[in-house]
Amino acid sequence: xxxxxxxxxxxxxxxxxxxxxxxxxxxxxxNEEDQEGEEKAQEPINPSLLEFTEEGSQFLNISVKxxxxxxxxxxxxxxxxxxxxxxFCLSGVDWGKELGIxxxxxxxxxxxxxVVKVKTEDRETPTFDTVCDIWPTAEFHEREVxxxxxxxxxxxxxxxxxxxxxxxxxxxxxxxxxDEINMVIK
Amino acid sequence: xxxxxxxxxxxxxxxxxxxxxxxxxxHGVLRLLLTIDGEIxxxxxxxxxxxxxxxxxxCERDSYQQIVHLTDRMDYLSSHINNEAVCLTVExxxxxxxxxxxxxxxxxxxxxxxxxxxxxxxxxxxxxxxxLTTYFYGFRDREMINDIFEETCGARLTxxxxxxxxxxxxxxxxxxxRTKEFVAxxxxxxxxxxxxxxxxxxxxKRMKGVGILSKEDAIAFGASGPVGRGSGYSCxxxxxxxxxxxxxxxxxxxxxxxxxxxxxYEVRIGEMWESLSIxxxxxxxxxxxxxxxxxxxxIKLPKGxxxxxxxxxxxxxxxYVISTGTKNPYRLKFRSPGFSNxxxxxxxxxxxxxxxxxxxxxxxxxxxxxxxx
Numbered sequence: 001x002x003x004x005x006x007x008x009x010x011x012x013x014x015x016x017x018x019x020x021x022x023x024x025x026x027x028x029x030x031n032e033e034d035q036e037g038e039e040k041a042q043e044p045i046n047p048s049l050l051e052f053t054e055e056g057s058q059f060l061n062i063s064v065k066x067x068x069x070x071x072x073x074x075x076x077x078x079x080x081x082x083x084x085x086x087x088f089c090l091s092g093v094d095w096g097k098e099l100g101i102x103x104x105x106x107x108x109x110x111x112x113x114x115v116v117k118v119k120t121e122d123r124e125t126p127t128f129d130t131v132c133d134i135w136p137t138a139e140f141h142e143r144e145v146x147x148x149x150x151x152x153x154x155x156x157x158x159x160x161x162x163x164x165x166x167x168x169x170x171x172x173x174x175x176x177x178x179d180e181i182n183m184v185i186k
Numbered sequence: 187x188x189x190x191x192x193x194x195x196x197x198x199x200x201x202x203x204x205x206x207x208x209x210x211x212x213h214g215v216l217r218l219l220l221t222i223d224g225e226i227x228x229x230x231x232x233x234x235x236x237x238x239x240x241x242x243x244x245c246e247r248d249s250y251q252q253i254v255h256l257t258d259r260m261d262y263l264s265s266h267i268n269n270e271a272v273c274l275t276v277e278x279x280x281x282x283x284x285x286x287x288x289x290x291x292x293x294x295x296x297x298x299x300x301x302x303x304x305x306x307x308x309x310x311x312x313x314x315x316x317x318l319t320t321y322f323y324g325f326r327d328r329e330m331i332n333d334i335f336e337e338t339c340g341a342r343l344t345x346x347x348x349x350x351x352x353x354x355x356x357x358x359x360x361x362x363x364r365t366k367e368f369v370a371x372x373x374x375x376x377x378x379x380x381x382x383x384x385x386x387x388x389x390x391k392r393m394k395g396v397g398i399l400s401k402e403d404a405i406a407f408g409a410s411g412p413v414g415r416g417s418g419y420s421c422x423x424x425x426x427x428x429x430x431x432x433x434x435x436x437x438x439x440x441x442x443x444x445x446x447x448x449x450x451y452e453v454r455i456g457e458m459w460e461s462l463s464i465x466x467x468x469x470x471x472x473x474x475x476x477x478x479x480x481x482x483x484x485i486k487l488p489k490g491x492x493x494x495x496x497x498x499x500x501x502x503x504x505x506y507v508i509s510t511g512t513k514n515p516y517r518l519k520f521r522s523p524g525f526s527n528x529x530x531x532x533x534x535x536x537x538x539x540x541x542x543x544x545x546x547x548x549x550x551x552x553x554x555x556x557x558x559x
Contacts, residue, residue: 055490056488056489056490056491057490057491057492057493058492058493059493061491085405085406086405086408087408088408088410088495088502088504088521089493089504089506089519089521091506091517091519091521093508093517094517102506104493104504104506104521108405108419108420108421111426115491135406135408136403136406136407136529136530136533137406137407137408137526137529137530139529140525140526140528140529141525141526144525161235162234162235163234163235163238163558164235165235172240172243173240173242173243183243184247
């Protein structure tokens with residue numbers, strides 16, 4: 001399946017309620033010159049709550065809000081048209097202002113690949129839902145992210161440090177991590 | 187009758203035992219915290235980080251040429267393939283046209299690396315289950331490959347032969363001759379391996395039906411390499427996402443469906459034959475041409491994200507680079523095969539005995555620096 005077909009299928013799972021209501025509003029208020037409606041209509045409205053892009057990547061990228069993450073992931077795996085059953089990479093990323101996770105998924109039957117991204121601006125207690133229940137391999141990968149980025153996972157069966165010692169302070173792979181003794185900065 | 191009564195009076199209770207960090211079967215500095223009841227394993231919890239060097243953090247301050255050298259120190263038994271993964275990522279991002287000569291040489295050395303790694307694995311697997319002889323046989327044949335590498339790359343283990351854009355230098359004049367000698371030699375040795383170990387009754391009993399992993403679980407746990415293929419899961423990156431000269435050769439993906447330790451063992455033995463066949467197809471046809479293309483002294487990847495997967499000796503190695511257009515990657519993640527393969531250890535070891543855990547560990551073929559990146 002190619003990327004645009006994938007985008008249509010996955011996008012239709014999360015219809016944007018605003019997109020529908022605004023188009024209705026425009027239809028109703030066509031003659032009433034509802035200024036608010038017109039202003040909004042000038043911007044292209046995403047029909048889906050998910051954002052899709054292929055820019056700067058060889059795969060289809062899906063950005064999802066944390067509250068929709070778990071539902072999207074379980075559908076990506078269970079839907080027979082997508083059936084992404086192989087989570088081959090799970091990376092934590094510090095984008096400076098935001099923290100987030102990048103999931104690389106492949107389907108072993110259809111052999112297509114997507115990348116799912118989720119971000120949060122909360123740097124104090126960043127939390128996402130776990131995907132361990134969908135792909136058991138995520139258990140270790142999420143623990144690694146917890147070690148190095150301090151991102152917590154709801155409903156994770158065994159969320160504790162995997163690599164670091166229990167008394168480790170700070171999250172080493174974050175961009176603002178400082179260690180004046182052991183880190184060589186060039 | 188008396189024994190039955192006695193057994194009723196004995197009650198076992200769960201307790202913890204540490205396996206490692208210096209246990210010989212863990213092949214490195216890995217501690218397994220076992221919860222056992224008698225000799226039956228209830229839970230295996232790996233404790234990692236004893237040799238973690240934070241290679242991913244170091245990559246964020248290094249140039250792309252320097253990163254290649256760090257990857258040697260991950261899975262040191264497939265160092266050439268690790269180097270290749272980073273080089274391919276950089277070359278694809280820069281859209282460099284790589285000469286065919288480079289592609290063929292990379293593939294030949296990659297397959298030699300795979301054989302060398304499987305030789306060492308075969309040796310230590312035998313040793314783990316109590317057959318010390320295999321260790322010396324495996325190392326004897328691996329030594330021939332190391333000599334070839336030493337002549338061409340100048341190093342035996344951490345080769346650093348790949349650079350972004352090609353190879354560090356051209357192959358040694360003896361390379362073709364010695365590789366052919368090795369192929370001829372090794373073809374007589376694999377049957378010897380089978381005679382010595384594969385058919386051995388004790389070995390079969392230690393391996394057969396031990397550590398069973400179903401195909402569904404293999405996919406769900408992200409297994410790759412011989413571990414996945416031992417469960418009948420077709421996961422060879424060389425087949426599904428061919429790179430370098432692998433699209434020009436024909437080879438079979440070795441698959442076994444039993445999913446136990448013995449089938450993982452047989453997959454690796456079969457893979458050695460396939461690697462020999464790939465080398466034979468390429469060794470007489472190394473194209474003439476340059477051994478590298480010129481790159482800028484300072485490599486800057488265009489802004490964007492890049493992912494490259496290759497088939498290392500232990501499975502799928504992924505390199506995920508986020509570039510902001512500077513000379514260093516903004517974030518670089520290595521998806522190492524050992525990490526995912528280790529995560530399924532608890533699943534296959536529970537309900538077995540400690541001796542079975544050693545056999546399972548041996549056929550998972552874990553290299554700890556690959557996990558503690």
